[in-house]
Amino acid sequence: xxxxxxxxxxxxxxxxxxxxxxxxxxxxxxxxxxxxxxxxxxxxxxxxxxxxxxxxxxxxxxxxxxxxxxxxxxxxxxxxxxxxxxxxxxxxxxxxxxxxxxxxxxxxxxxxxxxxxxxxxxxxxxxxxxxxxxxxxxxxxxxxxxxxxxxxxx
Numbered sequence: 001x002x003x004x005x006x007x008x009x010x011x012x013x014x015x016x017x018x019x020x021x022x023x024x025x026x027x028x029x030x031x032x033x034x035x036x037x038x039x040x041x042x043x044x045x046x047x048x049x050x051x052x053x054x055x056x057x058x059x060x061x062x063x064x065x066x067x068x069x070x071x072x073x074x075x076x077x078x079x080x081x082x083x084x085x086x087x088x089x090x091x092x093x094x095x096x097x098x099x100x101x102x103x104x105x106x107x108x109x110x111x112x113x114x115x116x117x118x119x120x121x122x123x124x125x126x127x128x129x130x131x132x133x134x135x136x137x138x139x140x141x142x143x144x145x146x147x148x149x150x151x152x153x154x
Contacts, residue, residue, distance in 0.1 A: 007118040008078060009067055011060035013109045016052050020084045020107040023049045027080045027109070035061055035075040035113065053109060060113045070115040079112035 016023070026049045030038045035057070042054040057077070064070045085106035091099040 007115045008112055009063040010112040011056045013056045015085055015106045017106055019105040020082045023082045023107050027082050031080045035072050056111045060111045074115050074117040075113045076116055078114035081110050083108045
């Protein structure tokens, strides 16, 4: 069997102060693109979410060059996701001594980059055959009706 060698690095940004919906609007544009094309797109887009995503893409590329020694021209964004974070709750003073609740949403952004030049396959047949010994497993049929089950209740 041929297994693919792991060639992925990631960068994670947590508690970024913006809603997940606004960050997803930008993330959907860069998913699956190359590193250089992503940087150009993020510099030219007019959204506020572009700057923290730009920093995360740049950080993931720095992780790839330091951990795997890969070239930035070979990097592709393989996975990019935005998850909803905690909501900071604040109170704003209003007229006549009342207060108004303000909710400030946060999000967690994950950028996974893959080096397409390092896609190599490892032959694991010889390794797995020597390490794994087959165990005999028998499957028994579970009959729900013979032992009472859930249908005997009245």
